[in-house]
Amino acid sequence: MAKVRGAIVVDIEKCKGCGVCVVACPASVIELSPNVNSKGYHYAEPVNHDACTGCTNCAVVCPDGVISVYRIKN
Amino acid sequence: MADNISIEEIIKPENLVYAKTGVMTDNITSYCPGCGHGTTHRIIAEIIEEMGIQSETIGVAPVGCSVLMYNFMDIDIQQAAHGRAPAVATAIKRLLPEKFVFTYQGDGDLAAIGTAETIHACNRGENILIVFINNGIYGMTGGQMAPTTLEGMKSSTSPYGRDVAMMGNPLKMTDIVATLPGTYYVTRQSVHKPGNVRKSKKAIRKALEYQKLNKGTCFIEIVSNCPSGWKMEPVESNEWMEKNMFPFYPLGDLKVPAE
Numbered sequence: 001m002a003k004v005r006g007a008i009v010v011d012i013e014k015c016k017g018c019g020v021c022v023v024a025c026p027a028s029v030i031e032l033s034p035n036v037n038s039k040g041y042h043y044a045e046p047v048n049h050d051a052c053t054g055c056t057n058c059a060v061v062c063p064d065g066v067i068s069v070y071r072i073k074n
Numbered sequence: 075m076a077d078n079i080s081i082e083e084i085i086k087p088e089n090l091v092y093a094k095t096g097v098m099t100d101n102i103t104s105y106c107p108g109c110g111h112g113t114t115h116r117i118i119a120e121i122i123e124e125m126g127i128q129s130e131t132i133g134v135a136p137v138g139c140s141v142l143m144y145n146f147m148d149i150d151i152q153q154a155a156h157g158r159a160p161a162v163a164t165a166i167k168r169l170l171p172e173k174f175v176f177t178y179q180g181d182g183d184l185a186a187i188g189t190a191e192t193i194h195a196c197n198r199g200e201n202i203l204i205v206f207i208n209n210g211i212y213g214m215t216g217g218q219m220a221p222t223t224l225e226g227m228k229s230s231t232s233p234y235g236r237d238v239a240m241m242g243n244p245l246k247m248t249d250i251v252a253t254l255p256g257t258y259y260v261t262r263q264s265v266h267k268p269g270n271v272r273k274s275k276k277a278i279r280k281a282l283e284y285q286k287l288n289k290g291t292c293f294i295e296i297v298s299n300c301p302s303g304w305k306m307e308p309v310e311s312n313e314w315m316e317k318n319m320f321p322f323y324p325l326g327d328l329k330v331p332a333e
């Protein structure tokens with residue numbers, strides 16, 4: 001059965017930890033990290049990466065445009 | 075078997091489906107975390123890329139948080155005196171009619187000091203796009219009450235909430251310009267959720283396509299948030315906006331072309 005799988009890459013240094021992507025993800029893939037970047041922001045990271053479908057919702061809504069999305073069908 | 079594909083195998087250039095457009099610069103924006111300005115900039119830049127008009131587009135920046143727009147978008151941008159963006163855009167478009175010209179203004183700029191320029195540009199039907207970010211507050215200067223601040227809404231100059239008996243009613247600029255014969259397409263959108271971002275993007279694209287056909291003024295309000303000025307977490311500010319801003323500034327088209 002063909003299944004769509006996705007993955008995201010967050011530009012951690014440019015993420016401002018706003019959390020808008022976290023609530024936009026229908027698959028609850030993203031959380032804010034307990035760690036911070038050099039600006040002190042708790043950056044976004046995919047913690048449930050296997051659930052990602054590559055729908056691009058997180059990237060579309062990110063005010064700082066720091067998420068890239070990849071998708072494959074297998 | 076197929077399910078065992080690793081994340082590393084997915085993250086390959088040929089599988090890329092979304093990345094920041096090159097029409098945005100690599101500079102980190104000066105906007106607060108979660109602010110809709112960044113999202114709106116990005117979708118404008120994406121449309122410019124998709125339409126292939128990077129060298130043919132001229133933006134006019136306001137005074138306010140987005141005064142530094144030229145640092146974030148890799149297109150020609152003229153920064154205008156406070157509120158005067160539609161007048162400056164008028165001149166640019168009349169001198170260079172083949173260019174795509176848009177203004178980008180907040181409510182402090184467009185709905186207060188720039189009310190006259192806005193209304194008259196729309197009434198003349200200048201062939202420009204006006205993008206109006208309405209977050210009901212003066213963000214850059216410290217969260218003061220704006221003409222668009224909701225009744226009862228707290229700001230640094232209305233700490234007990236806007237009292238309309240003393241401070242007047244919030245101004246619906248978009249409704250006003252929709253009544254003017256010069257406007258061709260007037261809509262109110264938001265960028266706080268993926269579906270809304272996609273709708274806003276479609277609206278901006280439509281407006282630029284109408285501009286190509288010399289249809290008159292297109293006016294797009296983006297109801298947005300100001301997490302810092304509203305003193306809320308970004309996600310909380312978006313929820314507050316849905317609950318409080320949208321009933322007064324309802325999303326949707328106010329004026330659409332007849333055909």
Ligand code: SF4
Binds near residue numbers: 014016021
């Ligand atoms: S929406 Fe963008 S800036 Fe905000 S937390 Fe997510 S990745 Fe970071």
Ligand code: SF4
Binds near residue numbers: 027052056
């Ligand atoms: S691409 Fe879609 S499923 Fe994947 S993390 Fe982003 S919002 Fe979630």
